[in-house]
Amino acid sequence: MFRTTIALIAVLLIIVGIVFLQIFLSKKKNKWLGLILPLLCLGYSFLMLLGIMVYDSMGAGEILALFSVTFITANIPTIVLLAIYAACREKFKKDKEIEKMNIQDL
Numbered sequence: 001m002f003r004t005t006i007a008l009i010a011v012l013l014i015i016v017g018i019v020f021l022q023i024f025l026s027k028k029k030n031k032w033l034g035l036i037l038p039l040l041c042l043g044y045s046f047l048m049l050l051g052i053m054v055y056d057s058m059g060a061g062e063i064l065a066l067f068s069v070t071f072i073t074a075n076i077p078t079i080v081l082l083a084i085y086a087a088c089r090e091k092f093k094k095d096k097e098i099e100k101m102n103i104q105d106l
Contacts, residue, residue, distance in 0.1 A: 026085045045078065
């Protein structure tokens with residue numbers, strides 16, 4: 001019971017750390033920094049699909065169904081990280097537009 005609790009807390013801390021890292025990277029001036037973690041998650045989902053190809057005993061329909069379910073499930077973190085990126089960049093764009101308007105007013 002104690003080990004399970006420690007493991008759960010550790011996983012939650014890792015997830016919170018990843019979210020804060022994504023927010024930190026997304027707020028940087030360089031827009032490509034915020035895409036690092038989503039691209040890593042996308043690459044990992046492709047690795048998962050390559051792992052499915054090892055199983056030869058399944059039929060084509062089963063493999064296609066497994067591919068689609070695995071791809072969608074594995075990309076949930078990618079979608080969440082991209083949503084964080086979009087939210088942070090939207091605020092960055094809005095601040096940049098306000099700065100341009102202030103410069104034009106001068």
